[in-house]
Amino acid sequence: MIWKINPMKNRKWLELRSRLHHDWLQNSYITFLNARADHLEGSLRRSEKVRLDVKEQFAEWKEKEGEFRLFFQTAVDALSPAQLLDEPPLCQMTHENRTWLKELVHALFVVNSQIEKRAELLSAEMEKISVTQSLLMQIISMEDNLLLEQNDVSFVSFRDSVLEFSRKISDLPHEVQVV
Amino acid sequence: MSLPLILIIDDQFGRSLKDRRNLCLYFGLIDITGDDPSTEEIKNPVCNAIFSSGQKIENGRVTNDIKTVFSSLKTGWPNSEGVFWSLVLLDIRFVSGKIGNSGEPHGQIGDTDFGLLILSEIIKFSADVPVVMLSSRERHEVIEECRKLGACDFIQRQTNEKTSFQDILRTKILEHGLIEDLRQGIDEEFRIIGKSLTMLKTLRSARRAATGKGNILILGETGTGKELLGKYIHDVSPKKRGPYQIFHPFGTAETLQEDELFGHIKGAFSGATREMSGLFESAHKGTLFIDEIGDIPERLQAKLLRPLETRIITRQGSNRQISLDFQGILATNKNLEEYAKTQRFKFDLLNRINSFSITLPPLKDRPEDIPLLAEKLVKDLCRKHEARWPRKILPETMNVLKKHHWPDNVRGLKNVLERAIKANKDSELIVPSDIDVGVEEKKTHIHPISKEENSPVSDLEKFLIEFDFPREYSKISGKFPALRKAIGNLLANYLIAALEITRKRKPEANGNGDLNITGAASCMIGKQLKTPNAADLVKKIMQFDEEVLNEFLLSNSTLKEAYGESLRLRPKGRKKHGN
Numbered sequence: 136m137i138w139k140i141n142p143m144k145n146r147k148w149l150e151l152r153s154r155l156h157h158d159w160l161q162n163s164y165i166t167f168l169n170a171r172a173d174h175l176e177g178s179l180r181r182s183e184k185v186r187l188d189v190k191e192q193f194a195e196w197k198e199k200e201g202e203f204r205l206f207f208q209t210a211v212d213a214l215s216p217a218q219l220l221d222e223p224p225l226c227q228m229t230h231e232n233r234t235w236l237k238e239l240v241h242a243l244f245v246v247n248s249q250i251e252k253r254a255e256l257l258s259a260e261m262e263k264i265s266v267t268q269s270l271l272m273q274i275i276s277m278e279d280n281l282l283l284e285q286n287d288v289s290f291v292s293f294r295d296s297v298l299e300f301s302r303k304i305s306d307l308p309h310e311v312q313v314v
Numbered sequence: 315m316s317l318p319l320i321l322i323i324d325d326q327f328g329r330s331l332k333d334r335r336n337l338c339l340y341f342g343l344i345d346i347t348g349d350d351p352s353t354e355e356i357k358n359p360v361c362n363a364i365f366s367s368g369q370k371i372e373n374g375r376v377t378n379d380i381k382t383v384f385s386s387l388k389t390g391w392p393n394s395e396g397v398f399w400s401l402v403l404l405d406i407r408f409v410s411g412k413i414g415n416s417g418e419p420h421g422q423i424g425d426t427d428f429g430l431l432i433l434s435e436i437i438k439f440s441a442d443v444p445v446v447m448l449s450s451r452e453r454h455e456v457i458e459e460c461r462k463l464g465a466c467d468f469i470q471r472q473t474n475e476k477t478s479f480q481d482i483l484r485t486k487i488l489e490h491g492l493i494e495d496l497r498q499g500i501d502e503e504f505r506i507i508g509k510s511l512t513m514l515k516t517l518r519s520a521r522r523a524a525t526g527k528g529n530i531l532i533l534g535e536t537g538t539g540k541e542l543l544g545k546y547i548h549d550v551s552p553k554k555r556g557p558y559q560i561f562h563p564f565g566t567a568e569t570l571q572e573d574e575l576f577g578h579i580k581g582a583f584s585g586a587t588r589e590m591s592g593l594f595e596s597a598h599k600g601t602l603f604i605d606e607i608g609d610i611p612e613r614l615q616a617k618l619l620r621p622l623e624t625r626i627i628t629r630q631g632s633n634r635q636i637s638l639d640f641q642g643i644l645a646t647n648k649n650l651e652e653y654a655k656t657q658r659f660k661f662d663l664l665n666r667i668n669s670f671s672i673t674l675p676p677l678k679d680r681p682e683d684i685p686l687l688a689e690k691l692v693k694d695l696c697r698k699h700e701a702r703w704p705r706k707i708l709p710e711t712m713n714v715l716k717k718h719h720w721p722d723n724v725r726g727l728k729n730v731l732e733r734a735i736k737a738n739k740d741s742e743l744i745v746p747s748d749i750d751v752g753v754e755e756k757k758t759h760i761h762p763i764s765k766e767e768n769s770p771v772s773d774l775e776k777f778l779i780e781f782d783f784p785r786e787y788s789k790i791s792g793k794f795p796a797l798r799k800a801i802g803n804l805l806a807n808y809l810i811a812a813l814e815i816t817r818k819r820k821p822e823a824n825g826n827g828d829l830n831i832t833g834a835a836s837c838m839i840g841k842q843l844k845t846p847n848a849a850d851l852v853k854k855i856m857q858f859d860e861e862v863l864n865e866f867l868l869s870n871s872t873l874k875e876a877y878g879e880s881l882r883l884r885p886k887g888r889k890k891h892g893n
Binding site: 150153154157158161162163165166167169170171192298301302305 | 326327330332333335336337338339340407409418420421450452471472479
């Protein structure tokens with residue numbers, strides 16, 4: 136992987152991470168899933184108010200998908216030690232030296248850290264969650280318990296997969312990785 | 315029964331009603347903040363909750379604000395009804411800054427640890443506020459710092475644990491919270507009344523002690539409710555479904571006390587016509603409450619050592635060992651440490667029962683509980699005496715009750731109210747003149763150690779206290795050498811008495827036992843000394859007068875031994891550095 140000209144810097148990426156993962160996914164969306172998953176299991180017809188609430192909060196996931204994609208795509212750059220060469224004291228090196236050194240440390244980082252692979256896996260996991268959520272949304276809209284049984288999905292297992300997704304995001308490093 | 319009341323300080327759940335509703339459903343909270351018109355019904359709620367964002371919003375900016383936190387905190391420490399926050403749940407990260415298009419602030423430096431700043435300020439305000447941190451961060455990342463700053467515990471908001479969050483929160487409230495006696499389904503007569511901070515902390519200690527294993531020592535003046543607290547411990551412990559047995563030593567001969575506790579086999583003694591189990595066995599899988607442990611005779615104290623340590627007993631007349639599983643609760647109004655120092659109570663037994671002790675506060679230390687207690691007692695007493703109508707206590711009467719020092723504690727309060735009710739059966743009111751506190755005695759404190767009131771020691775004590783030197787001090791100057799010798803004699807004899815009293819004797823060993831310099835010196839001055847300091851004190855006492863010292867070293871082997879030992883143990887002087 137080649138070091139980009141204007142990559143996302145670690146600080147910006149951490150801000151995105153805080154907003155997206157901590158503030159929204161953990162504090163808001165997972166709290167919603169924890170609050171509703173057990174209630175929803177097998178009781179779709181009980182409350183119109185609850186169904187509306189669930190649909191509204193499911194819709195938020197769709198809004199956040201784009202930001203999550205950006206977050207995963209920029210993980211490698213944001214954690215790469217190459218950016219340290221743009222900051223003091225390393226930025227005082229000659230442009231020529233910095234250029235080849237950046238390429239080198241970035242390439243070493245990519246090979247050693249496996250961040251690229253982890254980000255790709257997380258991205259795929261997110262797409263899977265999106266598909267399951269769309270199905271659950273459809274089931275809720277149609278109030279169709281039969282469809283729920285036929286597709287072998289459950290609100291609780293959906294909640295657990297989102298929890299696992301969040302745990303894996305938490306495991307991503309926060310700081311620039313030194314090779 | 316009322317629910318505990320908690321304060322949740324969290325930026326997001328304080329601000330966003332949508333997220334807060336989800337949290338309430340998830341944790342089983344009834345939101346009584348008053349700013350959400352459409353709260354959902356919560357089934358089996360855990361507690362009532364008030365939310366505070368800890369922030370203020372002005373001109374499109376969110377600012378983290380300690381003042382906002384404190385204006386919320388102080389509404390419940392305590393509130394207008396005297397109720398304290400049962401628990402404070404505190405977030406760590408508070409996002410502030412300019413509000414963006416999403417309606418949320420962008421965040422700024424200082425947000426990440428603002429919760430820790432709040433925590434340290436709360437603990438500065440009162441270290442008694444039970445704060446549990448609530449965060450999505452990993453426990454191991456933050457627990458150490460939070461504990462150092464004074465938090466009781468940490469709850470991670472997102473976890474894959476199978477335990478429901480409602481159960482987690484219930485457990486944390488029981489473990490760390492300041493909550494009244496909320497037991498359900500008990501006879502109201504056994505409920506512990508009190509919402510003062512002192513009492514709430516005592517109840518919390520009791521819940522923490524109630525592990526269902528080991529021994530718990532309840533200390534407290536007479537009439538403070540030690541037996542009620544014993545039952546409370548049993549009811550909140552894992553042994554609550556087991557039996558609860560009570561042993562009172564008073565009014566029973568020593569041999570019968572042993573029989574009551576240990577039981578016997580047929581033929582164990584004359585009259586033992588059939589096998590019988592004792593209270594230890596009856597308490598198996600439950601709790602045994604031994605009242606007035608300080609008054610149990612020495613021989614029986616020795617017999618209690620084994621069952622209280624190993625949970626193994628043998629019935630009288632039998633060799634068969636019976637293994638038991640019970641929670642031991644022991645209560646006394648005596649100062650057992652003092653008793654042990656003067657050999658009225660076995661040190662060994664004290665060590666076995668003292669691992670978790672709870673002191674019940676006297677009523678004078680929790681006057682704010684007197685109105686609640688008085689109302690409840692009057693209700694119970696009216697029922698007992700079949701009063702024609704409920705009795706009301708006038709505010710002036712309540713003031714009289716609140717100002718009294720209540721040496722006999724709740725029992726004394728009950729007696730006074732009972733007299734008031736009996737004296738005027740047809741009245742609707744209890745007025746100040748009905749309250750007769752004159753006959754309550756002023757004696758039952760936790761140091762009732764002076765039983766030998768008429769001994770020569772008491773005479774000496776009286777003489778020393780009352781003795782007054784003549785005001786013409788010049789006339790006594792010539793008496794100083796003789797006085798010094800007399801006082802030296804007295805001190806040496808005082809020291810001999812303390813040394814003899816505190817000798818360490820092993821049950822199986824012959825002889826007088828070993829000298830205990832530390833114990834003797836501590837006993838003399840009434841506080842626990844470290845060994846070098848105790849040795850120094852003994853040395854100084856003996857060197858008070860050189861002539862006396864020489865006489866005693868020749869004539870008294872105890873003092874001779876003690877002097878040698880004190881010289882060996884005393885603090886070493888600082889070495890002078892040479893030039």
